[in-house]
Amino acid sequence: MADGKEWYLEYEIHRNRPGLLGDVSSLLGMLGINILTINGVDHERRGLLVAAREDKQIERFLAIAETMETIHLTKVRPPTLSDRLAVRHGRYIERDTGDRKTFRFTRDEIGLLVDFMAELIKKPEHLLLGIRGLPRVGKSESIIAASVSANKRWIFISSTLLKQTVRTRLSDDERSADHIYVIDGVVSKRRGSESHWDLIRQLMRSPVTKVIEHPDDFVKETEYTLENFDYILELRNHRDEQIRSSGDSIHSDFPWSDFN
Structure with missing residues (x-):
């Protein structure tokens, strides 16, 4: 202290x-x-x-x-x-001036992204986080690293990290506020059954922290909107890269500003 x-x-x-x-x-x-x-x-x-x-x-x-x-x-x-x-990393987090809940990172700033996400996950309130990025840019790995840093357990409800995961139920010991529930909006949209979406709706109503990969695809399949997200994180290979989601593009030419 x-x-x-x-x-x-x-x-x-x-x-x-x-x-x-x-x-x-x-x-x-x-x-x-x-x-x-x-x-x-x-x-x-x-x-x-x-x-x-x-x-x-x-x-x-x-x-x-x-x-x-x-x-x-x-x-x-x-x-x-x-x-x-x-002060820890020697650089400020870049923040979208048009959407103040959106924060932008490149691959050489993954350490900063992980620390930022870990601090958010540690908050006592249960947040809804979204993370955008192209395949293999490091989204899932960053979520895992942030969960470890925050001393939280992570559970993939849908994912392509190791193999295509589409969960339809959770055991009792997997239901806890100490867990971070990770949902891939693209996988759930394309492969999710009704029972899979029933599980997602249960989690969305529960006081637990959720991290949604590809949030733009996720909101197309639910009653939620991007306004329901507490933070949107974007991870790019480089500053000028465009993030595309199911035919929609998120342009990277917005003005950037310090997160102050």
């Missing part, structure tokens, strides 16, 4: 020079502010997680930092999930 209240500080570097980070760190140390984590969040910005016993310590730091010509403070706030992950 941090000794004091945690804060996220971020600054832009106006004039980089040797020792700049040391100057900022020394200033925080002189004010009794403990640095928990520090990392660059892009080429021109640096983020820090710090802990201070009193708010006035942060106020003093802000007053002094305003006089420094080499940096410009851009964020001072209690840390959000995005802030913690940005």
